[in-house]
Amino acid sequence: MTKSIGTNFPFELKQAGLAGLPFSWTHDGELMFDEAMTPGQIAAVQAVYTDHDPTATPEISAIEQIRAIEAAPNVQDAMARALRRDLLTRAFAFAKARAVSKGYDWTDVQVHAWAMANDKDYKTLREAEDAIKPLRG
Incomplete structure (x- = not known):
C-alpha cells in the first residue's frame, strides 16, 4: 500500500x-x-x-526548499529539457535572422540544414535532443 x-x-x-x-x-x-x-x-x-x-x-x-525541489532528478530532467529546447529555439532564431540579414529567404528546413553544417553548438544541442527524445517514451 x-x-x-x-x-x-x-x-x-x-x-x-x-x-x-x-x-x-x-x-x-x-x-x-x-x-x-x-x-x-x-x-x-x-x-x-x-x-x-x-x-x-x-x-x-524557502531557498533551501527550492534547492531541494530542484535537486530531484525528475525536476532536473525537466529543467534540462526546457533549457535545451530554449537554447535550440534561440539558436534557430539567430541562424534565421543571420540568413535574412544576408538577403536569403530560406525556409525553416534550409535554416536547420545550414545551422547543422555551420553552427557547432546548434548541432550539438540538436543531436542531444534527437537522442534523448525517443528515450522519454
Whole structure:
C-alpha cells in the first residue's frame, strides 16, 4: 500500500544523505528507481519513505526548499529539457535572422540544414535532443 508524498520528502532524503540518487517519485507515493541504484540505496530510500509523514511541513528556509525541489532528478530532467529546447529555439532564431540579414529567404528546413553544417553548438544541442527524445517514451 502506498501513501502520498508530502513536501518534506526531499528534505528527509537530503538529511539521510540520499539526495541526488537516480530515482524519482510521484505525489501519490510511487517510487521509481534507476537500474544503477544498489539494493542498499533502494532500501535506504524505502526506509525514508516508510518513515515519511506526508502531512509534515519542512522546517527550513524557502531557498533551501527550492534547492531541494530542484535537486530531484525528475525536476532536473525537466529543467534540462526546457533549457535545451530554449537554447535550440534561440539558436534557430539567430541562424534565421543571420540568413535574412544576408538577403536569403530560406525556409525553416534550409535554416536547420545550414545551422547543422555551420553552427557547432546548434548541432550539438540538436543531436542531444534527437537522442534523448525517443528515450522519454
